[in-house]
Amino acid sequence: MHRILLVGGGTAGHVEPALAVANWLLANRDDLSCEFIGTKSGIEQDLVPAAGLKLHTILKTPLPRKLNLRLLFWPFQLAVAIVQAAKILRSADLVIGFGGYVSAPCYIATRILGTKLIIHEANAIPGWANKLGAKFANENLIAFKSSTSFGGKWSRAKLVGMPIRSEIFEISNMGKSDRSALWTQTYRDLDLDRTKPTIFIFGGSLGAQTLNSAVAGAISVLLEKGFNIIHGVGSKNELPKARPGYVPLAYISDMANMYIASDLVISRGGAVTCAELDAANSYALIVPLPIGNGEQSANAADLIAKGAAQICSNSEFTSEWLISNIDQLISKAEEWNAMRAPSTQKPAAQSIGEIILQSLGKSA
Secondary structure, three states: EEEEEEEEOOOOOHHHHHHHHHHHHHHHHHEEEEEEEOOOOOOHHHHHHHHHEEEEOOOOOOOOOOOHHHHHHHHHHHHHHHHHHHHHHOOOOOOEEEOOOOHHHHHHHHHHOOOOEEEOOOOOOOOOOHHHHHHOOEEEEEEEEHHHHHHHHHOOOEEOOOOOOOHHHOOHHHHHHHHHHHHHHHHHHHHOOOOEEEEEEOOOOOOHHHHHHHHHHHHHHHHOOOEEEEEEEEOOOOOOOOOEEEEOOOOOOOHHHHHOOOOEEEEOOHHHHHHHHHEEEEEEEEEOOOOOOOOOOOOOOHHOOOOOOEOOOOOOOOHHHHHHHHHHHHHHHHHHHHHHHHHHHHHHHHHHHHHHHHHOOOOO
């Protein structure tokens, strides 16, 4: 029995791709087990047990971005996390890292123990933990071709795409009658008028204050214009009051149905979100999160290039901007929806799963 440990945490963007890979592996082989390493404060606390996987936790050790007292204590915290990770990894056959705060200690532990390591970089611009791990990983996998431009081992990384939930991957190949049936059922469940154009707005699993504030200021005008609004406000935010045509949701578990039911999506530019938009062939306005190294703008580049998205900076995206631009956005979305073609992608979870099985010395 092969013991595989998946590493990633903090947000759904790190956890859900790992779970997609685990699900593929467990569905295709009965001689391996999959476990997860995360932290006590991330969304993995909910998602991993719900997926039926064992969750191990280690100390959360985010790298401080400024010179302060936290930076002085960080090396000691990292050392503790490495020791914790090493104890968990001791009998593992393979570690698969998906980035995030929890990954760096686990990568270092694999180096110390000599455990096989495969890294998957979800963003177009690699994060610091994966940059570290890539130096000694047995295999580096990427979701965006542009990641090869960073040189070194990245130039030889395998392009596999982003692991996403199978039900979302299957949307673009769904027959018209099946799609229409799900569309109708979703509108019935949400008590929405199917004859009205629908805007689906969400800021990820934790929500996005900028998006939420813009919606709050524009909602009355948008409803007067005859739009339906499905609004994922995030699990950490107060849920606004529902009204006819406006459905606020704390957390969205059935993303596939939301993509099917919407004419226009407004979202952040996380790697998973961009991959889901691409797989679902949805038209989107991307409002990149203005932190990090600019990866969210880079993640959206392929969608923009093929005409499936527009971009608006976080500072520009206000209720006034949304009201002024919504008509042209809906017009562009309707044009795209009328011409979109089925996806030709191969499921990334399958591609990564096959690489993992090869690494274990077994054929897929």
